Amino acid sequence: MKRDSRLSGVLHVLLHMAQQPGPFTSETLAKAMDTNPVVIRRVMAGLRDLGYVRSEKGHGGGWTLACDLSKVTLRDVYTALGSPALLAMGNRTEAPGCLVEQAVNAALDHAFQDAEALLLARLGEVTLARLADDLRKRLGSRKHQGIGAHHA
Amino acid sequence: MKRDSRLSGVLHVLLHMAQQPGPFTSETLAKAMDTNPVVIRRVMAGLRDLGYVRSEKGHGGGWTLACDLSKVTLRDVYTALGSPALLAMGNRTEAPGCLVEQAVNAALDHAFQDAEALLLARLGEVTLARLADDLRKRLGSRKHQGIGAHHA
């Protein structure tokens, strides 16, 4: 199966938005992400529904950050995307009658649940503000460049 | 993406094989797993290459366990399958030039790697022997039944 990159993508968008005042059109963001405006709208829809961003139509419209970046974690963003599957593996059958399969599922579920819980916990530890801080460090002394400057 | 159930499936096969002496034909195993013989051969191929099972052609042929069940962990089995992706999510771009994307990747990679490491560690803690023990407990006082008895 293809690897889900929506979380990675939407974080990229949010971090770009945090670098300068908005609003940003889906078109602008799509160019920076080398993708399609509709894809941007699609992944941003969940964030809008939870109030993390706002969208405006018409002239001067576009996307704006609408939350305290120090209050929103990567886990919140993940949830806003609809909590897609974290693990690429799963059990063959969820509620098997076969005792052999039950034993296998029990062992695997234990490992799977631990891993999922850890991943969610790690995502919950990182706020968007901390991500922006990290980015500021990476930018270092280099003059701040507008969105799109890093991209072709 | 569809959920990968190969590990779950091959463990089911191995555990069935541990319940009674072999050999077992792909056909028999496929029936117990409600799938196709070729699928069995496909997932078993990696195990055979690592010497965990043996396969014989012709009359009286089929699959036989060829390892010490207390020495082989679920992680070993996972590796034998070719170490397929554990996480359903990944970074949009692996080696991005964009500093924003680098910051995002760094944060996510940290969480991803922790989760993967934990999952592998958990799988490494469980041996096939322990799985078989657990199954024995589940079977309880109930008389042992031949392969296929639990299935339609």
Next chain:
DNA sequence: CCATCATGCAACATATAGAGTTACATGAAA
């Protein structure tokens, strides 16, 4: 030797889900 049985494997079909694209409706600003 030959028929049968079983694996090995290539090739193709199917199903699912993320990602990309097109088209059009809705609504806001100039």
Next chain:
DNA sequence: TTTCATGTAACTCTATATGTTGCATGATGG
């Protein structure tokens, strides 16, 4: 009223796990 921008449905494309068919290879038993 024209233009701009989002909202959304409905496609296409792609990757991957899974299912299936067909045939080659090799071992067993007659």
